[in-house]
Amino acid sequence: MSTVFNEMQGKGGAVREPYALIEQWLKTLSPKDVERALKEAEAIFRRQGITFAVYGDNQASERLIPFDIIPRIFAAAEWRRLSAGIEQRVRALNAFIHDLYHRQEILRAGRVPQDIIIQNEAFVPEMVGVMPSRGIYAHIIGIDIVRVAENEFYVLEDNCRTPSGVSYMLEDREAMMYLFPELFSQQRIAPVENYPAMLRQTLESVAPAACKGEPTVVILTPGIHNSAFFEHAFLADEMGVELCEGNDLFVSDGYLYMRTTQEPKRVDVVYRRIDDAYLDPLTFRPDSAIGVPGIFDLYRAGRVTLVNAPGTGIADDKSIYTYIPDVIEFYTGEKPLLKNVPTWRCGEKQDLAYVLDHLPELVVKEVHGSGGYGMLVGPTSSRREIEEFRHRLKARPKNYIAQPTLALSAVPTFTKSGVAPRHVDLRPFVLSGDRVRVTPGGLTRVALKKNSLVVNSSQGGGTKDTWVLED
Amino acid sequence: MLGRTASSLYWMSRYMERAENMARLLEVGYRISLMPGAVEGHRDEWRSTLQSSACDLAYAEKHDDITAAKVIQFLIFDEDNPSSIRASIKTARNNGRAVRTALTRDVWESINSTWNELAQVKPSSMTADRLPVFLDWIKQRVMSFRGALLGTMLRNDTYYFSQLGNFMERADNTARILDVKYFILLPKATDVGSDLDMQQWAQILRSVSAHRSYRWFYRDSKYRPWMIAEFLILKEEMPRSLVFTYYWTNMALDGLGQLYGKRYDCHDLAQQTYQRLKSGNMEQIFQSGLHEFLQDFITANAALSQSIATNYNFP
Structure with missing residues (x-):
């Protein structure tokens, strides 16, 4: 592991420009101020019910995601470069999905092997030939990015299905502005609070052509027991649209309606936060009780828009990830602005041999896993854990990919023993509709345990407000 | 909505x-x-x-x-x-x-x-x-x-549905408390109750927070069982009486009727029960049977709840 890039201290120990003000501010904070602020922040989050549910954990079925009051900061120029790379990637991903469900040019050209697409569970054959409104599939994408040096960023993964966390981005900003308003008056920080308005605009812009007049948008949630329910309710509230469960919606005379206390109301755009498999029991899993029977046929007929489109998971599958740089070149004709992390595909003999030889220094992930479960972080694992993992890997090599352990950049964070650097990643959110919009900043997740590289909230990660400074 | x-x-x-x-x-x-x-x-x-x-x-x-x-x-x-x-x-x-x-x-x-x-x-x-x-x-x-x-x-449908839940639950609760003890509320030849009776009456009033208001309302130092029944069934001044809860239930339903421009059978049901309570008197109720009266009320209240659910498309 190379040395860790500290985003505040930089290499030489001189404070990096974007953090100049925060560094001064930290010196003025007494431990009491910090304690008070953290307490207040927690009270705000708890009272508003900003929680997430942890599956299989009855005791703490609703937890707060820890919030750290030291922001993570990007300079304007830094952000312009990142943002251009993000936008390029998002455009390519949408073109890629469109191609996979139409002419499959990229497969014909041999740039991506056919079998990893066609045999992939995330490939939805029902989507073949379907043309969504404006040709956009993944309207909301979250791209996980890590930094390892001043000018070295890597994309860790793309989230093209239903990326979550945007509510924390918004609430973290709210909390910071409430707790430390003075910080916001001393410099220009790009606002994020118009995200819900932008989201609504994006959703309205992809209403089906059949929709005349103002489109009706709803959010479809699996219900209060879903781990991200708070976010569903939060976004519905912020956008001013109804939050529906499956049984609030029904198909009649070739259109989608919601059951209201009065007449049924027509629905044009569904921002669904339920997985493809559960969307429509008539087309996908017949045992789904949270979907809407018949909604997929309406979608195919262009009577309703589903956001994101079914089948977008094919673009963020971990087995596809290694091909994304080719995907970007193929569709944009440009070199990728953002790099992938070098990755070994354990399904390939040579790669597997290398991985088995170097387990203590690698991160090994399940191809279909998420949330930081079922992964091995070599350098922080015991010999026994590594050996256990070796067996699993050998049994089903195709199920895994491996990457070098990146020295994720660190940002000063409040810990029990004072301010100390902790590793972070970044999830910017990107909207695609009438145009592509990248939120300035995004959600910074921080691994609160010393030396830990796992930032997932289900594994003890926290969040920070993320600032993009304006020129 | x-x-x-x-x-x-x-x-x-x-x-x-x-x-x-x-x-x-x-x-x-x-x-x-x-x-x-x-x-x-x-x-x-x-x-x-x-x-x-x-x-x-x-x-x-x-x-x-x-x-x-x-x-x-x-x-x-x-x-x-x-x-x-x-x-x-x-x-x-x-x-x-x-x-x-x-x-x-x-x-x-x-x-x-x-x-x-x-x-x-x-x-x-x-x-x-x-x-x-x-x-x-x-x-x-x-x-x-x-x-x-x-x-x-806001005084819109959100408020009206919340109010309906509040008052229909309260109506059910008061009616049940009375019904469990209806036999000690029946008029007797003498209005002097035993210690046990006194205690039971006080208990009924307490369970609806009415032991003080009863005295203020009737200006009487003694508990009289039929008055207790009257207080909790027919007196609009008493905020947990059946007639009071139905006044508010009707207010909420009227609010919905006006807002949506439509009335349903739940409106008729609620109005019938309210009129029955408003024009009721205890003597009549005792004659036709307090227990039967309360049972009818509890059934009608449940039927109204059902009707509201149907009329307003509860899942």
Whole structure:
């Protein structure tokens, strides 16, 4: 592991420009101020019910995601470069999905092997030939990015299905502005609070052509027991649209309606936060009780828009990830602005041999896993854990990919023993509709345990407000 | 508004009201259990607490004998009992959470912080001496919820469905309390009750927080059973009487009727019951049978709840 890039201290120990003000501010904070602020922040989050549910954990079925009051900061120029790379990637991903469900040019050209697409569970054959409104599939994408040096960023993964966390981005900003308003008056920080308005605009812009007049948008949630329910309710509230469960919606005379206390109301755009498999029991899993029977046929007929489109998971599958740089070149004709992390595909003999030889220094992930479960972080694992993992890997090599352990950049964070650097990643959110919009900043997740590289909230990660400074 | 949103608002309010009523019933049970056993065995008091809260059958399924500790546990903490205080607050909060967007921040925070604090209370900590403080706290939390609702919600369908849940639950509760004890409310040849009667009458009034207001209203130092019945059934001044709850139920339904420009059979049902109460007199009610009257009322109230659910497309 190379040395860790500290985003505040930089290499030489001189404070990096974007953090100049925060560094001064930290010196003025007494431990009491910090304690008070953290307490207040927690009270705000708890009272508003900003929680997430942890599956299989009855005791703490609703937890707060820890919030750290030291922001993570990007300079304007830094952000312009990142943002251009993000936008390029998002455009390519949408073109890629469109191609996979139409002419499959990229497969014909041999740039991506056919079998990893066609045999992939995330490939939805029902989507073949379907043309969504404006040709956009993944309207909301979250791209996980890590930094390892001043000018070295890597994309860790793309989230093209239903990326979550945007509510924390918004609430973290709210909390910071409430707790430390003075910080916001001393410099220009790009606002994020118009995200819900932008989201609504994006959703309205992809209403089906059949929709005349103002489109009706709803959010479809699996219900209060879903781990991200708070976010569903939060976004519905912020956008001013109804939050529906499956049984609030029904198909009649070739259109989608919601059951209201009065007449049924027509629905044009569904921002669904339920997985493809559960969307429509008539087309996908017949045992789904949270979907809407018949909604997929309406979608195919262009009577309703589903956001994101079914089948977008094919673009963020971990087995596809290694091909994304080719995907970007193929569709944009440009070199990728953002790099992938070098990755070994354990399904390939040579790669597997290398991985088995170097387990203590690698991160090994399940191809279909998420949330930081079922992964091995070599350098922080015991010999026994590594050996256990070796067996699993050998049994089903195709199920895994491996990457070098990146020295994720660190940002000063409040810990029990004072301010100390902790590793972070970044999830910017990107909207695609009438145009592509990248939120300035995004959600910074921080691994609160010393030396830990796992930032997932289900594994003890926290969040920070993320600032993009304006020129 | 989604039919499900209306349903959640309705049940959120109903369960908050239920938690408050349960706290009151437990208070009465607790008071009696403190009294010298000479008057009556405790067990009968706890039994009537179980009956008044319509939890007697569910309790019997789980427990063989009636003890103070078991009843308190069952009525406060047992989540298998859907009417226990904990289950009620939890259901109310889950309903509130599902319609978070329809609630003002004050209403949501009131209900959410109640649940958060209640979830921390360990059943083992609920010793007899801590019970009154705890029950007071529950009542206060529900009142804070209701205050937030009255003080901050727009007077639109959101408010009307919440109000419906509140008053229909209260109507059911008052009617059940009366029905469990109807036999001691029947007029007797003499209006001088025994000590036991006096105590039972006081208990009924207490369980609807009416022991003081009764005296103010009737300006009478004695409890007279038929007046107690009258107070809790026919007096519009009494905020937990049947006629009062139906006045407000009708107000809420009228509000919906005007807002939506449509009236349904639930409007007729509610109006019929209200007129029956408004024009009723106790003599008549006693003659045709207090128990029958209350049973009819409870059935009609449940039918109205059903009708509202159908008319407004509750899922």
